[in-house]
Amino acid sequence: MTKLEAAGPNADQIQFWNGEGGEKFVRYQNALDLMLKPFGDEAMRRAGVKAGEAVLDIGCGCGDTSIDLAMAVGVTGEVVGVDISEPMLARAEYMAGQSELTNVFFELADVEVGPLHSDSFDLAFSRFGVMFFRNPVTAFRNVHTALRDGGRLAFACWQALPKNQWVSIQMQAVLPLVPPPPPVGPEDPGPFSFADAARVRGILSQAGFTEIAVEPFDTEVALGGMLVLDDAVDFSLEIGPATALLKDAPDDVRAKARDTVRAALQVHQTKRGVMLAAGAWIVTAKKG
Numbered sequence: 001m002t003k004l005e006a007a008g009p010n011a012d013q014i015q016f017w018n019g020e021g022g023e024k025f026v027r028y029q030n031a032l033d034l035m036l037k038p039f040g041d042e043a044m045r046r047a048g049v050k051a052g053e054a055v056l057d058i059g060c061g062c063g064d065t066s067i068d069l070a071m072a073v074g075v076t077g078e079v080v081g082v083d084i085s086e087p088m089l090a091r092a093e094y095m096a097g098q099s100e101l102t103n104v105f106f107e108l109a110d111v112e113v114g115p116l117h118s119d120s121f122d123l124a125f126s127r128f129g130v131m132f133f134r135n136p137v138t139a140f141r142n143v144h145t146a147l148r149d150g151g152r153l154a155f156a157c158w159q160a161l162p163k164n165q166w167v168s169i170q171m172q173a174v175l176p177l178v179p180p181p182p183p184v185g186p187e188d189p190g191p192f193s194f195a196d197a198a199r200v201r202g203i204l205s206q207a208g209f210t211e212i213a214v215e216p217f218d219t220e221v222a223l224g225g226m227l228v229l230d231d232a233v234d235f236s237l238e239i240g241p242a243t244a245l246l247k248d249a250p251d252d253v254r255a256k257a258r259d260t261v262r263a264a265l266q267v268h269q270t271k272r273g274v275m276l277a278a279g280a281w282i283v284t285a286k287k288g
């Protein structure tokens with residue numbers, strides 16, 4: 001795999017996903033896959049994946065969905081997972097090797113910059129890998145070009161923060177303890193940049209897609225797939241926006257934050273884990 005320089009419009013994302021972000025996703029891969037699986041499964045169901053199809057998995061990360069897609073398309077189909085993160089793709093290669101699948105491949109590339117394949121895929125898919133582009137219209141034009149005529153697009157992205165208690169609950173617990181964070185614009189690249197369904201429709205339409213549908217998928221998740229409260233607390237403080245809030249915090253503030261997060265999560269503890277609301281959009285479209 002040739003190296004990807006932290007340059008171009010997504011330099012900060014390339015740096016993040018090859019550094020702290022990617023390292024944490026690899027470390028917590030099982031927990032994240034358990035938690036995110038229902039969203040990927042729903043996007044695959046709405047995509048109507050068929051045997052023999054060629055699928056592009058955008059921002060495939062550690063490869064969980066690429067492997068599921070490769071099983072769904074079978075030996076007559078194939079899946080190409082593309083991502084900017086070397087450590088996550090290394091994990092994806094390892095996972096694919098363990099599964100002994102021969103129809104799944106991984107490529108290190110920025111979807112916005114390319115080069116991507118052209119006229120090669122029946123389906124472009126993503127589980128939460130499309131919200132980090134500096135120029136999403138350019139990125140989705142590349143995805144459009146990568147699809148064959150009549151090709152489909154299906155992805156999961158997050159609705160707004162208040163619909164996602166699995167993230168907001170820790171932020172509310174930590175915010176009173178730390179200085180206010182720098183403001184994030186609603187369209188700035190990041191997990192919630194596709195929260196506005198009208199914006200998503202606009203981006204896809206400008207990129208050339210038709211038959212655009214943005215449907216809510218509201219559910220509950222077991223935080224980090226963890227059954228034990230203290231593991232869910234550790235997960236909360238290691239990954240997600242609360243982590244960034246506590247980045248430069250002294251030890252006494254961290255200890256206090258741990259207590260407040262624990263108390264907030266305890267209320268939601270069940271036999272299935274710490275159950276919290278989560279809301280995604282399942283977006284589908286066509287290359288007309």
Ligand SMILES: C[S@@+](CC[C@H](N)C(=O)[O-])C[C@H]1O[C@@H](n2cnc3c(N)ncnc32)[C@H](O)[C@@H]1O
Pocket residue numbers: 010013017032036058059060061062063064065082083084085088109110111112126127128129130132133
């Ligand atoms: C939240 S993670 C999701 C990973 C994976 N799809 C999953 O569900 O576990 C977002 C992924 O998008 C990737 N990503 C961000 N910007 C990208 C870009 N411009 N091109 C390709 N991948 C990108 C990141 O490296 C990361 O793996």
